[in-house]
Amino acid sequence: MHALRVGGLTPLTTIDFPGRLAAVVFCQGCPWRCGYCHNPQLIAAGAAPERPWQAVLDFLARRRGLLDGVVFSGGEPTLQAALPEALREVRAMGFETALHTAGMYPERLAAVLPLLDWVGLDIKAPAQHYDAITATPGSADAVQRSLDLLLASGVEHECRTTWHAGLFSREELDRLGDGLKARGVRRWQVQECRQGQRQ
Structure with a gap:
């Protein structure tokens, strides 16, 4: 089993995992090409890791009792086959786990939902605009399946849209917001797209 490819680490956040003090592990790689991507340095899946996964585990071992949880962000964490094992390792250390995902791999999301305490799911746009934003045909269908799985799971979550x-x-x-509410989404955040992020 390959180790998780880490693109960066934020040692402490109070905003990425609601109600918890957490660290954020940024996972390398994303197949989508959104023009306003906030972390473009994480897009290339084959880029050299910023640090070894073991170094992250060593850091977390020193933060037991100080942090409540660990957020896996990206990039797109579900791109990596090593994500489930990384989640299990972190949970075995006593941390709660959270995932930031764009929902592009519904089956992979389903596999890790039992290992998660919270999910932040990007809903990038109404379905008819998805392909233009992600530069990936059929992307809206995958996200809709991921949303269905998340809602059925009972895992605490929030949907976010950059507009x-x-x-x-x-x-x-x-x-879009009305539609999400009708489907059962109780928390939806709109984030304004900063001009410097647009291409």
Whole structure:
């Protein structure tokens, strides 16, 4: 089994895992090409890891009793086959676990949901705009399946949408929120796309 490919580590966050003090592990690699990507340095799956996974485990061992949890972000964490084992290792150390995902791999998400205490799921746009934003045909269908799995799991979660009027209209954003609420999403956050992120 290959070790998790780590693109970076934030030692402490109070905002990425609601109600917990946490560290954030940034996972290397993402197959989508969103023009406003906040972490473009993490897109290349084959890039050299920023640090070994064992170094992250060593860091976490020193933070027992100080941190509540660990967030796996990216990039796209579910891209990596090593994610389930990494989650099990972190949970065995006594930490709660959270995942930030764009929902592009529903089956892989289903496999790790039992290992998670919280999920932040990106809902990038209304379905008709997904392919243009992600540069990946069929991306909306995968996300809808992931949302269904997340809602059925009972795992605590939040959906997030990064919005700019150049991506889709305010009216479409409002309809997206109404649709998520109708499906059972109770927490939805809208993040304004910063101009410096757009390409």
